[in-house]
Amino acid sequence: MEKQTKLTRRSFIALSVLGAGGMCLLSRCTNPPLSPWRFITVQESNLLDALVEQIIPTDEWLGGRDAGVTNFIDMQLTGPYTRYQETYRKGLMAIQETCKTKFQKRFEELPFEKQTQFLEAMEAGKMEGKLWEKGLDRQFFRLIRDHSLQGFYGSPRHGGNKNNVSYKMMRLDYPVIIGQNRYNN
């Protein structure tokens, strides 16, 4: 990342305290890049963007990616969902490895419909091979689905549902101002 070369030593240390996946302490080292995320790496974030966009696709309203769902997931993975860190790391890796073997592409490079089919196979528990052992396909799919829906439809305070997009889409007035935009009838 460009930003990294411009960092002063002090701000570099400050950033490293925030804790980034794939940190690299030698200043000459550029790969993997310093992640702006809390837990996920930049590469993982690209994949997650594609996944959350599958769960809540863009239509006339913002989809999961632009509503900040990836940010929601990253935030929870260093909070209440710390316990899922390992599953995410393994699951995201399994998706990319499978795509590499099968399609010679990264998941996010596949056409939208292909991505959908991939997730449908995960949902149905049809992934094969050592990477997906012990039902990781179903289990990880369920996490991605539930966490995406939480990020899109839950309170924006947790990093998703940017500008109350889902509430607007469902025509619920938000934020609620107690005693003001309430019911006068």
Next chain:
Amino acid sequence: MGNKHVNAIVVGAGAGGGIVAKELSVAGLSVVLFERGGWATYDDTDTDELKSQRTTPLGNAYGPDDSRYKRVIANADGSTYTVLPSEGGYNNNAACVGSGTVSYGAMAWRFMQEDFKLKTTYGAIEGSTLADWPFTYEDLEPCYEKAEWEIGVSGDATQNPFGAPRNKPYPMPPFSHNKEAQLLYDAAKRLGYHPFPIPMLRNSIPYGGRPACIRMRTCCGYACPVNAKCGTQNTVIPIAIATGNCELRINSVVSEILVNEQGKITGVTYFDEKNRKQTQTADLVVVSCSATETARLLLNSKSKFFPNGIGNENDWVGRNLQGHAYTGAYGIFEDEVYDDLGPGASVAISDFNHHNPGIMGGGVLCNEFIRMPYSFTGIRPPGSASWGKEHKAFQRLNFKRVAQAVGPYQEIPNFEARVEVDPVVKDFWGIPVVRLSGSRHEKDVEGCRLMSEKAELWLKEAGAIHTWQSLGGGKGISGGQHQAGTCRMGNDPKTSVTDKFGRIHAVPNLFVADGSLNVNNGGFNPALTIMALGFRVGGYIASEWSKGNRFK
């Protein structure tokens, strides 16, 4: 520095415990009321759907927390796994001053006369510990009245012909129906049912020095921002404290009940807010920790005198764990039924609580509290997409078009559905945790099926163009927010844990006052009954005390 000896310790500042503390301190007893949680405030989590007391993916807004608490679930095959409070399997209620009464939906039901004599009404049921209560509805009626007037209930009992007889009306008028409830009300009338407004522990008019409800869309699962919801935290507990006789000791986790050489209770040990182990002595102890945690505390209190835990000579502590099998149906309407007038649930029918051919009991059916956007993501006709474009479109198109009619089927008591303490797993303080095992009675599903069919019919009559059932009662552990039954009352010490005043049979100065006492759990949410039992147990202790009885 040691703690000063008091007359009474009450463990747990929830529905039952808050009331007992008030009854005793008003009668002049010195009381320490222990609560493992703290004071809950609306501002911490306000209307956050992901951290409420109803939908809890990011934690319970009103406790307990994931970092210090856990439980063990035992499968039928004997294998076990650990669950956190934010996970459904934990079967949580709450942990704060007021407990569930801070964030409940506040439905305020009296059980019916039949509910106190299920065995007489339905006869023995194979595989069930069905029994009559050691007293009748009439015996508890004055305590129901106290609960309604001292905590505060809005309603109109004259509209429910199936309601048990009462001496006094509710202290506040009922809430009006919103659009959805009105549709269902009219439909029920057309079907010949008897719809009526759900009695609510919420202020429909200013009451008890607190304002009227402003009818938000979040209520069930959330604290009240204007203090119009009536719980023990804003009624009896402040009164208890104001007497000067009651000290509320928050963030204090009671770990064991202490027994002396004569088999008498001398007090409790607890971990204070700095996690230091302390002792508090008292003349008597009342345990009101909720059905799962009360059983845990009794079972964890092992001594020479009570090697299997207090009150557990006959292996009845923790047995008969019940909750409710929630069952009903959904309907999609052509026109929007949502008008944003919260909190939603307001119309009920009690036509199917009892005397359904071939079925034990039944339950009340109600319209449901407003579902917030995330909860709605799981509400779909069978076979619908659970993600993707179609799922998103359904959210948008149908959020304001779906209504639900649902109710708590009265579960058939099952001896094998139980709370134990886990031999290995301990909580943050090193106290053995609850282990849940067993399952609902296999016949529950029959009652559920009947209620779901009626609910679906009701929705159709109201104009739903597409309906589907959500059937409760499957195998699996019960308990949850309506947990009850684990220290049942009875006259025979061989088949019950306490006597008819909540006193542990073999111990003169140890009482239980919470949902654990319920012999069965009614076809209704249980809080008002638990409150009435709080008045019964507290009132009994206070009146005996005034006569000079020191429970020695």
